[in-house]
Amino acid sequence: MSTGDEVAQPKRTGRRPGGADTRRTVLEAARAEFAARGYEKASMRAIARAAGVDAALLHHYFGTKDQLFLAALELPVDPRAVVERALAGDPAGVGGRVADFVLDLWEQPGVLDRLLALIRAAATTEQVAALMRGFVTAELIGRIAAALEVERPELRAELMFSQIVGLAMARYVVRIEPLASAPREELHPLLARTFQNYLVTP
């Protein structure tokens, strides 16, 4: 086992001199393993090995595989928590709350670049597509579908996902105008209606 966060006074080997570097090494190893093997097949043990840290300590510091995946994405929010917040409360406002989340998310520092990198990689690399597929299916769609009271709830949750990905592509990658520059208040009602229809309207 190498030095790292878990060692009170890390031996400075030059490779992993301290806490912040260990964290970076682990997240890089995680991104490489997730990209190479996909979400479902990625192994915490292999990530620990690649990062040169103890598997038990990896779990201690980064939690379960889904928590490590989210940490590796370095999003400012946990999409599962957001989903739960959006689906709780008045059903008439679900679409609006999802639109709030989607429109806020890209504005947060560093998020746009990381999400676009993920979408670009998923578009061109089957392993990243598999990673996104595994995570979205295992961690998001089931959770959303369980809270819906419509028929075919998974399909509807995935159509919502497709609109979010397509919005990112059209607004931030292809950047067609006026969509790319449209202010939040013009987009919000139109997106809210789409999300409401997918998630709530029979």
Added chain:
Amino acid sequence: MSTGDEVAQPKRTGRRPGGADTRRTVLEAARAEFAARGYEKASMRAIARAAGVDAALLHHYFGTKDQLFLAALELPVDPRAVVERALAGDPAGVGGRVADFVLDLWEQPGVLDRLLALIRAAATTEQVAALMRGFVTAELIGRIAAALEVERPELRAELMFSQIVGLAMARYVVRIEPLASAPREELHPLLARTFQNYLVTP
């Protein structure tokens, strides 16, 4: 000028021995020029030069730049003709007609591969994104918007475009289930409602 379609009895130089090869050479030169310079800046003259054919004959055989772009994509339908058909007729059925078109399009031989190649390239290469942006803006959005009777018609047409791109990503690239395998009759009413709301509902 080289041999080609326009020459009754082409000299067989080995490089461009006949009609089919000339066509392929021109379409390849066009794809390269569109990818390198984007739709707006791409030059018919440069394409003719790269393909080794006369510019006037290029126009004669392939028409205007937008026609050559569509030919280079090798789609089985002209999206502008489809758009005009979908927008004509009963406004209450616009969403359903667009959903018909979108769901039919991918099923046609060879279309899925070419459109996914275009989307993948646009996701990763700014020049291809510029090409898509230029063509969609110049040839599709204005045409659709002119036929709409809602406020902000361009924005609404582009949201429709974003849903189509996102559907392609989620269904054919990321391939999340059950969306990837969902039969047409399950998707159609949900998509039709989204398109109807974007294009028609105030």
